[in-house]
Amino acid sequence: MTAVELAGITKRFPGVVANHDIHLTVRKGTVHALVGENGAGKSTLMKILYGMQKPDEGTITVHGEQVSFSSPADAIARGIGMVHQHFMLADNLTVLENVVLGSEKLHGIGGKARRRIKELSERYGLEVRPDVLVEELGVAARQRVEILKVLYRGATTLILDEPTAVLVPQEVDALFDNLRELKAEGLSVIFISHKLGEVLSVADDITVIRRGTTVGTAVPSETTPRQLAELMVGSELPTPETAESTVTDRPVITVDKLRMAAPGGKPLLDDITFTIHEGEVLGIAGVEGNGQTELVDALIGLRHADSGVIRLADEEITAWPTRKRREQGIGYIPEDRHRHGLLLEAPLWENRILGHVTEKPNAKGVWLDPKAAQEDTRRIVTEYDVRTPGIDVTAASLSGGNQQKLIVGREMSHKPRFLIAAHPTRGVDVGAQAAIWDHIREARREGLAVLLISADLDELIGLSDTLRVIYDGKLVADADPATITPEELGTAMTGSAEGHLEHEETPAETQADLSKSAESPEDEAR
Numbered sequence: 001m002t003a004v005e006l007a008g009i010t011k012r013f014p015g016v017v018a019n020h021d022i023h024l025t026v027r028k029g030t031v032h033a034l035v036g037e038n039g040a041g042k043s044t045l046m047k048i049l050y051g052m053q054k055p056d057e058g059t060i061t062v063h064g065e066q067v068s069f070s071s072p073a074d075a076i077a078r079g080i081g082m083v084h085q086h087f088m089l090a091d092n093l094t095v096l097e098n099v100v101l102g103s104e105k106l107h108g109i110g111g112k113a114r115r116r117i118k119e120l121s122e123r124y125g126l127e128v129r130p131d132v133l134v135e136e137l138g139v140a141a142r143q144r145v146e147i148l149k150v151l152y153r154g155a156t157t158l159i160l161d162e163p164t165a166v167l168v169p170q171e172v173d174a175l176f177d178n179l180r181e182l183k184a185e186g187l188s189v190i191f192i193s194h195k196l197g198e199v200l201s202v203a204d205d206i207t208v209i210r211r212g213t214t215v216g217t218a219v220p221s222e223t224t225p226r227q228l229a230e231l232m233v234g235s236e237l238p239t240p241e242t243a244e245s246t247v248t249d250r251p252v253i254t255v256d257k258l259r260m261a262a263p264g265g266k267p268l269l270d271d272i273t274f275t276i277h278e279g280e281v282l283g284i285a286g287v288e289g290n291g292q293t294e295l296v297d298a299l300i301g302l303r304h305a306d307s308g309v310i311r312l313a314d315e316e317i318t319a320w321p322t323r324k325r326r327e328q329g330i331g332y333i334p335e336d337r338h339r340h341g342l343l344l345e346a347p348l349w350e351n352r353i354l355g356h357v358t359e360k361p362n363a364k365g366v367w368l369d370p371k372a373a374q375e376d377t378r379r380i381v382t383e384y385d386v387r388t389p390g391i392d393v394t395a396a397s398l399s400g401g402n403q404q405k406l407i408v409g410r411e412m413s414h415k416p417r418f419l420i421a422a423h424p425t426r427g428v429d430v431g432a433q434a435a436i437w438d439h440i441r442e443a444r445r446e447g448l449a450v451l452l453i454s455a456d457l458d459e460l461i462g463l464s465d466t467l468r469v470i471y472d473g474k475l476v477a478d479a480d481p482a483t484i485t486p487e488e489l490g491t492a493m494t495g496s497a498e499g500h501l502e503h504e505e506t507p508a509e510t511q512a513d514l515s516k517s518a519e520s521p522e523d524e525a526r
């Protein structure tokens with residue numbers, strides 16, 4: 001049985017054919033993965049299926065019936081649901097309120113709604129509690145609420161846009177279990193991902209899109225990640241490996257006892273202390289929401305810590321504003337590229353100036369130099385393989401991965417001494433990921449110090465010279481990137497670690513927490 005069929009879909013934007021004669025058949029009760037390099041046209045196709053965009057040509061068939069969508073509401077009415085990559089829940093409302101919001105007509109807002117939520121939660125193993133506030137939930141739990149929200153609206157085909165980008169390995173396994181439950185009940189899932197190993201483990205069918213058109217399908221059981229990468233981008237799957245160490249004993253950035261508290265007094269950063277030297281990548285591992293955002297904000301100067309000292313080489317910069325920090329050589333790849341990295345409605349070349357208005361080549365003396373900025377944008381577009389019809393299109397018209405490449409290119413172009421890299425390759429395809437890793441490694445050889453925050457544990461382990469785990473605003477453990485596995489690191493991040501980790505001097509209770517593990521021999525001895 002076919003759940004959804006897209007046939008002959010074509011969609012043009014000025015200067016770009018985003019989709020060209022795409023064919024996709026999703027069988028009922030399956031997980032169907034959609035893979036392809038950045039800008040291949042995956043999101044566009046899904047926006048068409050979800051009624052956010054109209055195709056120029058082609059047909060959409062849902063459960064055997066041809067349909068035409070003018071809005072997401074039309075798509076939802078036909079059982080198509082979408083879980084976006086940027087979650088859209090209201091923090092200060094409960095799970096129940098978030099789920100029923102906008103769909104009060106279905107089951108009201110009271111007991112009936114609560115019963116329905118519980119029923120869905122149990123049936124698909126989502127473990128969603130209706131009465132907790134969303135702000136109290138971690139990333140994985142929020143994602144399950146989003147999934148429940150679309151199920152509540154009657155979705156029978158769910159579109160998930162890079163759902164695993166923000167999850168640790170254990171959470172990915174749990175999500176995949178949920179997807180299996182959905183399948184078992186006859187629902188279908190379309191899943192966009194750049195993580196090819198995961199695609200092969202969870203998908204029943206795979207469709208590959210290249211340069212706007214479907215170039216083939218792959219049978220997961222007969223395909224390796226390498227072969228899939230080759231189908232996608234015509235290049236091999238990269239592995240990030242720390243080449244010979246380039247770490248020196250010259251400190252670039254020194255952070256001493258940094259503390260920050262929430263308005264209510266809850267500690268967000270608790271006694272954070274570290275040094276990164278020339279030629280060193282310090283990786284910070286942690287589940288989102290354990291202080292990473294606050295640490296990055298404090299380092300780039302978006303927020304000031306309550307106490308503690310930050311030094312760049314020999315100079316104390318704790319009170320410096322953001323612009324001065326950037327001018328003095330701090331580069332910044334933000335975790336949320338839409339909020340902090342780009343002006344979406346401005347052309348690419350203006351985005352190239354963003355954050356670096358007073359620096360060369362954007363400025364000459366006190367004046368902006370648009371010509372030079374434009375020329376340099378062209379260079380970045382070529383060097384970082386930003387797929388775009390030109391530098392005058394808006395940042396919003398680039399695909400997600402290409403937006404990311406532009407930001408990385410901009411920041412690296414200023415030859416920073418210290419780079420704050422939050423998820424530098426999020427949403428980027430395997431080929432571009434390898435290229436970005438190479439750029440970072442090359443700069444490291446020349447003395448760049450990097451603070452790397454990433455949810456991609458292979459990236460974290462492969463690029464870091466030193467690895468530390470952040471938990472509840474504290475740096476709680478060190479890990480050796482040469483020996484730790486992603487699974488072990490994932491365990492450490494969720495607050496319980498196994499043998500590989502060396503513990504810092506942390507309060508006794510934290511240590512106990514961290515070393516707790518069901519299988520550890522000490523536990524059995526206790």
Ligand SMILES: Nc1ncnc2c1ncn2[C@@H]1O[C@H](COP(=O)(O)OP(=O)(O)OP(=O)(O)O)[C@@H](O)[C@H]1O
Pocket residue numbers: 013014016017018036037038039040041042043044045387388396397398399400401402427429
């Ligand atoms: N609103 C728009 N206006 C102009 N061009 C667009 C628009 N949306 C997408 N495009 C272009 O269409 C092409 C396909 O983009 P799309 O976002 O579908 O790619 P993708 O496969 O999802 O990429 P990624 O993996 O980077 O998310 C790109 O060249 C992009 O620049």
